[in-house]
Amino acid sequence: MISPGVRHVRPREYQEACALLHERQAAPIAGGTELYLRMKQGVATPRSLVDLTDLPGMRQIERLADGTLRLGAAVTISALERSPLVAEAAPVLAEAAQRVGAPQIRNMGSLGGNLCQETMCWWYNRTALWRQAKEPCYKAGGSLCHVVDQEAVCYAAYRSDLAPILMSLEAELIVQGRQGERRMGIDELYSGDAAFPFTLAAGELISAVLVRPLGEGDVAAFAKHAHRRSIDYPLVSLAVAARGWTNGAAGRLRIVLGAVSGMPIRVPEAEALLEAAGAGERSVAEAAALVAKHAKPVRNVSFGAPAYRRHIAKVLARRLLGDLLARRRASSG
């Protein structure tokens, strides 16, 4: 149930927006596709919604003087899909955008909202009556988990399709607050605790995402597995980006798993295996096994048993990493 009295405000300046957001029970809103449903479920109860879409630069995609791709946080997912600048600087990002939800979701939903979407759990993201019928879990302020009952840990899944690829590209975020703006790596957005997944303070918002373009010798790929090709959230996704990979440089690889934990998961051991000189087919198999080991799916999404999702993680890793290795060999051979 959403309160009929919820206020809608649309500031034009960051200072005003951050001051409004600092008030108790205010939440930012861009497309609203994710927040609206949580409000309906009663797990988000903001009294005022601060619309970010009219803030300066929020809906702009541009290349900065040094070539960096700057994406305003309120840019829609469709705009990412269709932007010639994205296609030129990081086509893999357009591919990942194209896999988010359904066309209507992409026309409404924003980049910032995609990154700041809450973690989800079948036991938590339900109606208030459903939640009241059971003891509250950690995420609801209680002291147990209905899915995994050994540890005091929440396993709600973070299912953004843009976060893994942006993390593999080592994107940076511009964060606006009442004290002005700061810049941080996208990995710093996540707390690691699925119950409270983000590190943004009250009154802070993301205004833009910065991506260093893929240059010559750089390779990146994204794969998503979902119940259906459209509409559905990922059961598991995988992003890989390798800089200096096919031009004889040392090569730096980033492997990031999505949808199988409370935040995107990097797999440094697998990265190191394939970065090593002399990496071959066996390294691919080993790296894929490591990727699967880092996936922590639990039984809290509507489809897909955990063992199945872990298996798919391995399959996606074998494909993407196998292809990456083949490209490196082809370039050196």
Place this chain on the structure above:
Amino acid sequence: MTPAGDGIERAPEAPLTLRVNGEEHTLAVRGHDTLLTVIRERLLLTGTKAGCTNGDCGLCTVLVDGEAMYACLMFAARCGGRDITTIEGLARGAVLHPLQEAWIQAGATQCGICTPGMILTAKAFLERVPRPSEVQVREAISGTLCRCTGYMKIIEAILLAANSGAPQPAPAAASGH
């Protein structure tokens, strides 16, 4: 005071001006009203259907500034100043829109509940991609479920409208499908 109709700060129940099918309606909306409930229950434009009301089925699809969106996920209070098109806005008097004609010709409607959203999605799509391939059509309508037709007739209708050339700029050679 901020003028109404711009989606800017207002007290709940303050009047808002919505532009639907080219006509302006000034009405008081509450903070929690969705565009879907306002269209159906206040403007009585019941051509827009309510299905899941959770963003999963596409029945509520309308065009907002020319793009297909789920009206069930959209706060009405944020729609001031935007151009909204519902299925009622397509025909000109007794003259149907070419997509509506194509739907009849292909027999793309059975129970009909998905039809308004499908046609509006197709309209926005053909304006952007006038000569689509079948694969592009499938992708474009993938946000709306049809539980009757099996989609084939719907795809056929959209390709028919595309190839009739009526709503689009001058055709190049028909693309492969």
